[in-house]
Amino acid sequence: MSNIPKELKYTKEHEWVRIEDGFAVVGITDHAQEALGDITFVELPEEGAEYEAGDSFGVVESVKAASDIYLPLKGTVDAVNSDLEDAPETVNTDPYGDGWLVKVRIEDDSEVANLLDAEAYSALCESE
Amino acid sequence: MASEDTSETTLLKTPLNGLHREAGARMVDFAGWDMPVSYAGILEEHRVVRSEVGLFDVSHMGEFVVRGPQAAEFLDHLVTNKVGGCPPGKAVYSPMCDEKGGVVDDLIAYRRVDGSFLVVVNASNREKDFRWMSSRVGLFEVELTDESEKWGLLAVQGPNAKSYLTDLGMVGLSSLKRFHLVELDWNGLSLLVSRTGYTGEDGFEIFVAAEHAVELAKALSAGEKLPWIGLGARDSLRLEAGLPLYGHEMSETISPVQAGFGWAVKTDKASFVGRDALRLEKEMGPEKKVRFFLVEDKRIAREGMPILAGDREIGVVLSGSKSPVLEQPIGSALVDATFFEDEAVVESRGKQLPIRFAKAPLHR
Known part of the structure; x- marks a missing residue:
């Protein structure tokens, strides 16, 4: 059973979101990294890039497949995890910590309500 | 992120399925089989096979037996490489083609001491191959049987494979040449051991009766360190080594000549399925x-x-x-x-x- 921290929010596309002071830190879940297997490459956006909710902001590639990653909230990229350039496997080993992908300045706080809580995400994983 | 279909209602299982789950393998549907894709991680498993030794369950592969006075003639009619003249204890790799030179499958034919052939085919092609071969028995004096369910198959691959197995008391492996086969008893188990593999490393493939496969896997794991390797690393190892995978580098539309296996197409053989097309392609160049x-x-x-x-x-x-x-x-x-x-x-x-x-x- 994969790890689903209680304090985070989630998406149906298996991203996690940590809301802090008007920012959203986004990564992929433990369930997602397990399903992908060995991650070989992470493509991330430039700082300052602007996205609508639901836009693809990058790609996570594993030996098996390349998967788009989606931003669940409208926002502007404040920081990207550039360490992943040389160590993409960190997404496998620490998906909720050092394996974070981007930090985004949230434009519309009301969109946070659209995210899943840990319980709802856990149910989603089990139903798959 | 795409979600995966985890339905496993009708998947086939090798005799070692329980061991893989105990070992914490990630299982996937591979050609209708519930197979381990990785254990510790594809990249790590790959490195272990290149530097040390690892253990693969390849029991999903198909095993056919061809017996009878014309077993060699029958296979020589079906496959592009030369099987006739293959003595007991030796194995031959060959594509098996259709009339147009497209590949039905690629296989290894092992000649046993009793003169029969054990033919190992890809799991994904087993049923197609058996129909293809059965329909061409015609007047050949042979008996063709699908024994896939009777055999377990484990591969021990890596530069340390020989010393690992020798340390476990498996004797005679040093003198076993590449693409040769020995029938031996070890720890009370009757084994067919061949010096073949699909990794580009030295290694052995070990055939055992399906009901003894778990016993064999456990006995092999008794040595110091023999990690399980999944299908993910099997694929990256064979690709790195330049070995073809059916459906990718060889297929119904990619001939053995195109695949760089012209050496395994013996157009000087009397006749075989696909000979005319393949001879023309060899002469003209692909x-x-x-x-x-x-x-x-x-x-x-x-x-x-x-x-x-x-x-x-x-x-x-x-x-x-x-x-x-x-x-x-x-x-x-x-x-x-x-x-x-x-x-x-x-x-x-x-x-x-x-x-x-x-x-x-x-x-x-």
Whole structure:
């Protein structure tokens, strides 16, 4: 059973979101990294890039497949995890910590309500 | 992120399925089989096989037995390589083609002490192959049986394979040459041990009665360190070594001559299925060739992506993975035979990835 921290929010596309002071830190879940297997490459956006909710902001590639990653909230990229350039496997080993992908300045706080809580995400994983 | 279909209602299981689950394997549907894709991680498993030794369950492979006075003649009619003259204790790799020279499957025929052949085929082609071969028995004095369910098959692969098995008391392996087979008793188990494999390393494949497969796996694991290796690393190992996978580098539309296996097409044999087409292709030279490449980028070039030289599309990607040895993506491609250069680009999701063609094995 994969790890689903209680304090985070989630998406149906298996991203996690940590809301802090008007920012959203986004990564992929433990369930997602397990399903992908060995991650070989992470493509991330430039700082300052602007996205609508639901836009693809990058790609996570594993030996098996390349998967788009989606931003669940409208926002502007404040920081990207550039360490992943040389160590993409960190997404496998620490998906909720050092394996974070981007930090985004949230434009519309009301969109946070659209995210899943840990319980709802856990149910989603089990139903798959 | 795409979710996966985890339905496993009708999947076939090897005798070692329970062991894989105990070992914490990630299981996937492979050609209708519930198979381990990885245990510790594909990249790590790959490195272990290149540097030490690892254990694979390949019991899903199909095993046919061809017996009878014309067993060799029958196989020589069906496959492109020469099987007649293969003495007991030796094995032959061969494509098996259709009349047009397309590949029905590629296989290894092992000749046993009693003169019969044990023919190992791809799991994904087992039923097709058996129909194909059965329908061509005709007047040959042979008996063809599908014994796939009766056999377990384990592969011990890596530079330390010989010393590992020798330390476990398996005798006579030093004198066993590549593509040779020995029938031996070990720890009360009757085994067929061949010096073959699909990794580009030294190694052995061990056939055992299906009901003793778990016992064999446990006995093999009794040594110091023999980690399980899944199908994921099996694929990256064979690709790095330049070995073809049916449906990728060899298929109904990619002939053995295109795949670089012209040496296994013996057009001087009396007659065999596909001979005329393959002889013509050998004489004229193939229009397309399978070539291997390294990607000068971090992205993996995936199957089906086009390959460009300038504005011209010169080929298509057949397989793509990452070499944990080179720490670089690698792949294979079907390329126009008129393209002689070593550099091209793969068009990947709107980006151009530079690639460099190279001779396999890519890791040496």
